[in-house]
Every structure is written in structure tokens, then in C-alpha cells.
Ligand SMILES: Nc1nc2c(c(=O)[nH]1)N[C@H]1C(S)=C(S)[C@@H](COP(=O)(O)OP(=O)(O)OC[C@H]3O[C@@H](n4cnc5c(N)ncnc54)[C@H](O)[C@@H]3O)O[C@H]1N2
């Protein structure tokens with residue numbers, strides 16, 4: 057059988073995901089975190105919307121000493137300095153009024169004198185009134201000192217955030233400060249996970265004929281790091297019928313992506329291909345020329361994609377990083393051409409290839425590039441646990457000092473999404 061290359065499979069996955077991608081939606085801010093902006097975000101009004109004080113102290117006009125304008129009594133809090141919500145009449149030359157950080161300052165203010173640079177003394181000429189004196193060495197009387205002018209961060213209509221940015225905590229804070237309640241986003245792709253295998257147990261020490269599950273704990277977290285949301289996890293045995301009904305449930309739930317684990321090979325015992333055939337699926341990728349992970353399967357059924365991850369734990373994760381990431385990126389709004397882009401770095405030690413196909417070799421990150429981690433056979437997790445990326449190694453291997461393509465693992469800083477933001481491949485520290 058002649059297998060598809062990983063690059064071809066990635067392009068095919070990107071195109072298929074682009075066809076299935078749903079429309080952008082307006083969503084409340086807390087639902088937008090981690091999603092991609094579908095449109096630019098502008099400032100609806102100037103930021104700050106009023107000129108405010110950057111210090112606790114006094115708004116003053118002209119040279120001191122200044123007559124302290126008493127506050128109108130504040131009915132709710134009894135505070136003696138202006139709260140950020142107060143509005144004042146204009147100051148006249150020689151007058152001062154107490155302010156706190158963030159207070160809108162009265163019109164006519166020339167600067168703010170911070171509290172530790174001024175002192176109040178009784179006004180000898182007018183009993184009951186106070187004069188504000190500035191410390192002789194203060195620089196706070198320079199015009200504009202400690203004022204945050206209205207619009208100094210943004211004018212009304214300024215572009216604050218570009219479409220395509222991931223809604224990080226900082227992006228959400230920017231949008232909230234500007235006054236937005238909702239954002240237009242590409243919704244996070246909805247994923248369901250179906251794990252096969254009678255021999256797979258989910259707790260305790262595996263006995264003879266058993267293995268501890270490697271996927272139920274890791275795949276939803278990996279999907280999350282890749283920008284998707286796993287909405288259901290199911291376990292089925294090895295029977296084709298059970299897998300068919302589980303896939304049918306996933307299709308009925310209108311999940312964007314159904315991930316299955318195990319059963320991808322071509323023996324009598326393997327349920328995935330028969331199940332897909334029985335559901336009338338269109339097979340898009342039937343094996344990829346990579347090790348580990350070559351039996352992986354990608355199919356389209358109705359409005360969903362099914363990605364069959366091989367059961368060997370490292371093979372399953374190689375397929376998820378190699379193809380699953382591309383699907384999730386594109387479903388989440390990335391340009392398909394960006395999503396299939398590769399990151400390059402330097403091999404600081406020789407990287408051995410596989411006998412056949414492209415090897416996905418778990419590598420760690422060193423300051424000058426990447427190096428193998430060992431314990432990297434298809435059934436092993438020990439090397440993967442300390443790896444930062446899969447290096448894509450041709451059969452002849454990669455010599456130390458040569459360039460190599462890598463698939464950074466999504467949960468590492470500067471990880472793998474192609475779409476900007478904290479996981480953005482384009483902006484990641486992997487790119488030199
Ligand atoms: N005759 C052949 N046998 C195999 C071939 C082949 O080409 N011809 N390919 C091998 C390769 S490569 C891989 S990868 C696996 C693919 O396996 P399947 O996707 O069919 O998965 P299973 O047979 O169900 O399991 C394989 C292996 O992985 C273990 N497994 C399964 N699920 C889990 C899980 N959730 N957590 C941990 N480990 C799991 C399972 O116990 C098996 O040991 O096929 C090879 N064989």
C-alpha cells in the first residue's frame with residue numbers, strides 16, 4: 057500500500073476542516089477565552105474616556121499655595137477625596153481639590169500634586185479654610201504631570217485587536233476595559249473522544265493482558281491546549297457494533313471532530329475501518345507514511361470529521377500532533393495554509409530516522425535547538441513525557457547542526473497554534 061505523506065495528510069485535513077467550519081458567533085466575553093477573534097475590535101469611545109489622575113493627591117491650577125476647595129459631602133461613603141466616579145466644576149487659578157488615582161480631574165487642572173509632596177495648613181486670612189503648600193523640590197507642578205489625558209490610550213474608533221488573535225486573558229482584559237461585553241469569535245471546535253480496547257483499564261495497576269489507559273486522561277487536555285473543547289468521553293470494547301453506535305451518538309451531538317483511539321490497524325480485531333464503512337464514511341486519509349502513527353485514519357461522516365488515533369500511546373499522540381492539531385486550528389478559524397506551516401529548528405545531536413517513512417521523534421529543547429529524549433518506541437510514554445516537540449526525521453536521519461522541522465507540543469510555552477496569541481506558531485519562540 058502506498059501511504060500518504062504527512063504533509064499531504066495535513067493539507068487534506070486542513071481542507072476538510074475548512075469545509076466543515078461553522079460560522080463566527082457573537083459570544084459573552086467569558087465564553088470567548090481561548091477562541092479566535094473573527095473580527096477586529098475597536099475602541100467604542102476614547103480610553104480613558106475622561107482625563108483622570110494618576111496619583112492620590114490634589115488637582116491644582118497655577119502656582120501654589122492653593123486654596124483647598126472643600127468637597128461636597130459624599131452621601132454614600134463620606135469620603136473626603138474625589139472618587140473615580142465624581143464630576144467637579146472647573147478649578148480656578150490658585151485652587152486645589154483632593155483626588156484619588158483614577159478620579160476624573162476638574163476642568164482647568166494644570167497638574168496633580170501627589171499627596172506626599174504637599175501639606176495642608178490653616179489659612180491665616182480665612183478661618184476654617186486650608187491652604188495647600190507644595191514641597192519645594194517637587195516636579196509635580198509641571199503642566200500635565202500625573203494626568204492621564206482622555207484618549208491617551210486610544211481614540212474612539214482606534215483598532216485595538218486584530219481578527220485572528222487568540223482571546224488570551226490579556227486580550228479579554230483589553231476588550232473589557234474598552235467597554236465590550238461580547239466579542240465575535242470562531243467558536244472553539246467541539247470534540248468527542250471514543251476509546252476502544254477491552255484490555256484497557258482506567259485505574260490501578262494493569263494485570264496480565266491489561267494496559268492502563270494513556271488517552272482518556274491526556275487527549276482532552278491536549279485538545280484543550282490545541283484550542284478545542286472535549287465535550288464527551290466514551291469507552292467501548294473491541295466490537296464493531298459498539299463503536300458504530302458510539303460514533304452515531306457523536307454524530308448526533310454534532311461534534312466537529314470525533315477522535316477514536318485504537319482499532320486502526322487492518323486485522324480482524326480492528327473495528328474502526330469496518331465501523332466507518334458501515335456508516336458510509338468518506339475515507340480522506342487511510343494511513344500516513346510516518347512512524348509511529350502510520351495506521352491513522354481520517355474520514356468525513358455527515359458534518360463531522362473522524363480522526364482515528366492508533367492505539368500505541370506514542371503513535372496516537374503523534375497522529376494527534378500531526379493531524380489533529382491542523383484540524384483544530386482550521387476549525388478554530390485559522391487559514392488552512394497557515395495551519396499546515398511547519399516550524400524549523402536545529403538538531404543539536406544526531407536524530408535517527410525510522411526504517412521507513414518520516415519519523416516523529418520526541419525531542420527536548422536545548423538553547424541551540426533540539427535533541428532526542430530516548431524511550432521513544434511507539435508504545436512508550438517516558439520520552440514523550442519530557443519532550444517539547446516531535447521532530448520530523450527522514451529515513452536517513454538528521455545530522456547534528458542540520459535544520460529539522462518540528463511539531464511543537466501544544467502544552468509547551470510558545471506552543472503550536474498557527475493563529476497568533478499565546479499558542480501561536482507564527483509568534484512562537486520556536487521561530488528564529
Ligand atoms: N499485523 C499488524 N499489526 C500491527 C500493525 C500492522 O501494520 N500490522 N501496526 C502496528 C502499529 S504501527 C500500530 S500503531 C498498532 C495500531 O494499533 P490499533 O490502532 O489497531 O490499536 P490496538 O490494536 O487497539 O492497540 C495497539 C496497542 O495499543 C494499546 N492501546 C490501545 N488503546 C490504548 C489506550 N487507551 N491506552 C494505552 N494503550 C492502548 C493496545 O493495548 C495495544 O498494545 O498496531 C500494530 N500492530
Ligand code: MOO
Nearest residue numbers: 348349350371434
Ligand atoms: O503507528 Mo505504530 O508505531 O507506527 O505504533
